[in-house]
Structures are given as structure tokens and as C-alpha cells.
Amino acid sequence: MQTMVQSHAIIDGVSYSLARGQDLEQLKRAVEEAVRAGAAFVDFTVVGDREVSALISPSTRVVFTIETVQFDERDTGDLGLPFDGKYDYGMEY
Numbered sequence: 001m002q003t004m005v006q007s008h009a010i011i012d013g014v015s016y017s018l019a020r021g022q023d024l025e026q027l028k029r030a031v032e033e034a035v036r037a038g039a040a041f042v043d044f045t046v047v048g049d050r051e052v053s054a055l056i057s058p059s060t061r062v063v064f065t066i067e068t069v070q071f072d073e074r075d076t077g078d079l080g081l082p083f084d085g086k087y088d089y090g091m092e093y
Helices: 026-035
Strands: 001-013 015-018 039-048 050-056 062-070
Touching: 015 039, 026 039, 026 050, 026 062
Parallel strands: none
Antiparallel strands: 001 015, 001 062, 039 050
16 A cells, blocks of 8 residues: 655644645744734645635644555645545544
8 A cells, every 4th residue: 555644734623634735834834924923814725636725813723743644646736626535624534
């Protein structure tokens, strides 16, 4: 079985599985900048090649996790090619 590293952003208790092409370090910096600014929307791409925009403020709790999962060749991070994956607003994985 082929595997890949899967990153997750958990925002106020809601988990988002990040697309393979999503730069985790850049996302962390964007969250930090939004907190410093008092509040701002932060955009990122999730599994299913869908874009999410989350309002991040100093009171928002954000946790990042990383795990090894089975490889999914459909998850390219290309917003022009969305697919139905394990992506659903409000679902916790």
C-alpha cells in the first residue's frame, strides 16, 4: 500500500484535511498574521480540491496535525478539478 503524509487544520474544533498541495508552513504564517491583525480571512485548499476561507481572530483556536494515510491520487490541490472525498463541513475525522 502506498502512503502519503496528510495534514489537518482543526479550527475551533472542526477538522479540515488539507490538500496535498497546501503549504502547511505558509498556512501557519497566514494564521499568525491574521491573529496579529486582530482578525482576517485565511484561505486554504482541502481534500476534494475545494477552497475554504476561515475567519481567524485572536480568540480562534487553531491546531495542526500530521498523519500518514493511504495515498489518494485524486488529491492534487487543483481547485479546477474538485472531487468527492472525505470532505464535509463540520465533520470530524
